[in-house]
Amino acid sequence: MATKPLELQPDDGKVLTSAIARIAEFWGLTNPKLGAILGVSESTASRLRSGKAQLDPQSKSFEAAQFLLRLFRSLDALLGSDDMSARAWLTTANLDLDARPIDLVDSFKGLITVCDYVDAHRARV
Numbered sequence: 001m002a003t004k005p006l007e008l009q010p011d012d013g014k015v016l017t018s019a020i021a022r023i024a025e026f027w028g029l030t031n032p033k034l035g036a037i038l039g040v041s042e043s044t045a046s047r048l049r050s051g052k053a054q055l056d057p058q059s060k061s062f063e064a065a066q067f068l069l070r071l072f073r074s075l076d077a078l079l080g081s082d083d084m085s086a087r088a089w090l091t092t093a094n095l096d097l098d099a100r101p102i103d104l105v106d107s108f109k110g111l112i113t114v115c116d117y118v119d120a121h122r123a124r125v
Helices: 012-027 031-038 042-050 060-078 083-091 108-124
Strands: none
Touching: 012 031, 012 042, 012 060, 012 083, 031 042, 031 060, 060 083, 060 108
């Protein structure tokens, strides 16, 4: 029996926006950095964080936010919910990735690469 793809719900943009705002706070992401990750302006990132705007489920920034949430959840599981360790991992040079993970996530390709890398390490545990 074929399964139907998940349909987006009206509150999905609000829920994901709230989660991204919390991730930005946990990881100490600035508005310019969050904007770069999501592909939005610094002012839009500020409005997202303050709850004055929300991600559009049909946008590329919504998709990037989903990957950022995936990365957060993967690191959270791998590092035992230790936000400081996650922050340190993100800002430390990684020999396998040949960069600091936080520097790679500014591009969609880099964000996916970091997600895949963390997920591969989670699979070993």
